[in-house]
Amino acid sequence: MDKVVLITGAATGLGRATALKLAAQGYRLSLVDYNEKDGQATADSVKELGAEVIFIKADVSREDDVKDYVTQTIKVFGTIDYFHNNAGIMIPFRLLHEYSSEEYDRLMNINLKGAFLGIKYVIPVMIENGGGTIVNTVSSNSFKPTAYNGVYAASKHALAGLTKSIGQDYQDLNIFAVGVAPNTMQTNISASAASTFTEEVGEKIAATTGPNIAATAEEIADVVIFAMNGAKTLNGSIVNCAGGQIYI
Ligand SMILES: NC(=O)c1ccc[n+]([C@@H]2O[C@H](COP(=O)([O-])OP(=O)(O)OC[C@H]3O[C@@H](n4cnc5c(N)ncnc54)[C@H](O)[C@@H]3O)[C@@H](O)[C@H]2O)c1
Numbered sequence: 001m002d003k004v005v006l007i008t009g010a011a012t013g014l015g016r017a018t019a020l021k022l023a024a025q026g027y028r029l030s031l032v033d034y035n036e037k038d039g040q041a042t043a044d045s046v047k048e049l050g051a052e053v054i055f056i057k058a059d060v061s062r063e064d065d066v067k068d069y070v071t072q073t074i075k076v077f078g079t080i081d082y083f084h085n086n087a088g089i090m091i092p093f094r095l096l097h098e099y100s101s102e103e104y105d106r107l108m109n110i111n112l113k114g115a116f117l118g119i120k121y122v123i124p125v126m127i128e129n130g131g132g133t134i135v136n137t138v139s140s141n142s143f144k145p146t147a148y149n150g151v152y153a154a155s156k157h158a159l160a161g162l163t164k165s166i167g168q169d170y171q172d173l174n175i176f177a178v179g180v181a182p183n184t185m186q187t188n189i190s191a192s193a194a195s196t197f198t199e200e201v202g203e204k205i206a207a208t209t210g211p212n213i214a215a216t217a218e219e220i221a222d223v224v225i226f227a228m229n230g231a232k233t234l235n236g237s238i239v240n241c242a243g244g245q246i247y248i
Contacts, residue, residue, distance in 0.1 A: 004077040005228075006030045006069070008060050008118060009087030011038035013187035014137060016045075017217035018084055018224045023051035025225075030073040030080070033087065034059045052077075060087045060114030070121040079129045082228050083122045085115050086137040088155075090189050092196040093148035093205070104151050111155035116162060123166075123175060131174030133231040135224050136163045140183035140209075140242050147204035148196070156181075160238050167236020176231035179238035180224050183245055184214040213243030 005022055009015040010031035016038075019029055023046040031046070033039035036057045043055035056072050058065035073080055088111045091103050115136060126132030140146075142160035145153030159179070166177035223241050227234055240246075 002028060003081040004028045004030065004073070004079055005082040005084060006032065006073050006080045006122065007084040007086060008032045008058075008069075008114075009137075010042050010055075011035040012042075013189060014182070014185065014217045014220050014224070015084065015086045016042045017221040018086070019046055019053075020049065021218070021221045021225060023049040023053070026051060027082075028052040028077050029054075030069070030077060031055045032058050032060070032069045060118060061109040063117055066114070066117040066121050070125065074125060080122055080125045081129070081132055083118065083126075083132065083134045084137070084224060084228075085118045085122075085134055087114060088137060088189070090149075090152055090193040093193050093201050094196055095148060096150040099151055107151050108155055111152070112158050115159050119162060119166065123170070126175045127173055132176075133228055134163075134166060134175070134177040135227045135231070136160075136177065136179045137224075138163065138179040138181045138238055140181055140240070140245065142179065142181050142238060143240070145208070147208045148201050149193075149205070163238065164236045171235065176235040178227040178231050178234045178236075180220065180227050181238050181240050181242070182215060182220045183212050183240075183242040184209065185220050185241075186214055186216050210245045212245035215241060215243055 005027045011033035039055050043053045046053040056069045058069040091107050138160045139156040141153040142156040163177045163179040
């Protein structure tokens with residue numbers, strides 16, 4: 001296996017789990033994160049599994065950093081076959097009118113603009129390469145918002161829209177996109193949201209999430225790899241990983 005996979009948000013959680021599974025299958029990996037310590041630790045674990053890997057420190061919301069992670073990947077590996085566009089954050093749970101515009105900008109700049117910039121700079125490489133696959137990490141919040149999560153839900157609805165647009169616009173160029181939508185995935189992403197967590201907020205979030213089976217990052221990583229392999233057929237669709245919670 002000499003295929004090259006670029007993963008953003010590879011320091012922890014889903015990005016790390018996907019990197020380790022792909023390493024075991026012999027893919028060549030370019031790992032991106034702004035968390036240098038944990039990102040380098042993922043790269044070290046990948047190396048121990050015998051795969052070729054580079055780690056690039058980059059903030060996905062900064063255009064120069066995005067250009068740089070694409071350039072560095074091409075310099076080392078020559079191409080990008082698969083792009084797992086995965087980095088994302090949550091912000092404190094609030095009602096929409098309670099969010100500051102700074103919180104809005106921070107979340108949108110990472111979850112949406114960061115994902116857009118990745119797409120913008122990776123697609124020309126894939127065009128040059130004669131094709132490629134993009135797997136965007138979206139969310140059950142791409143279908144329906146959970147309570148007190150409106151800005152995050154807006155970012156993930158929009159990223160689902162970008163996914164569908166790629167599916168529509170690049171078919172003739174052999175470039176495909178799939179959204180993978182975890183629901184309750186056991187990572188630390190919600191730690192930053194917890195500062196405003198109360199019993200009432202928790203009850204409303206549970207009510208709007210509905211009954212579902214939580215997934216580990218490793219289980220969702222299996223779906224990411226399924227999406228990579230099945231991208232031609234799944235092109236433009238969002239794979240609902242809601243564990244029994246159905247969205248229409
Ligand atoms: N955990 C869940 O329940 C859940 C549900 C639905 C969707 N998601 C999505 O899954 C993706 C992965 O999140 P996770 O749950 O593994 O959480 P996580 O916090 O473990 O992973 C997110 C990674 O993105 C990195 N990151 C954040 N901002 C960045 C930036 N500006 N530049 C570079 N790297 C940055 C973090 O350092 C981290 O390594 C996110 O897009 C998230 O929105 C998570």
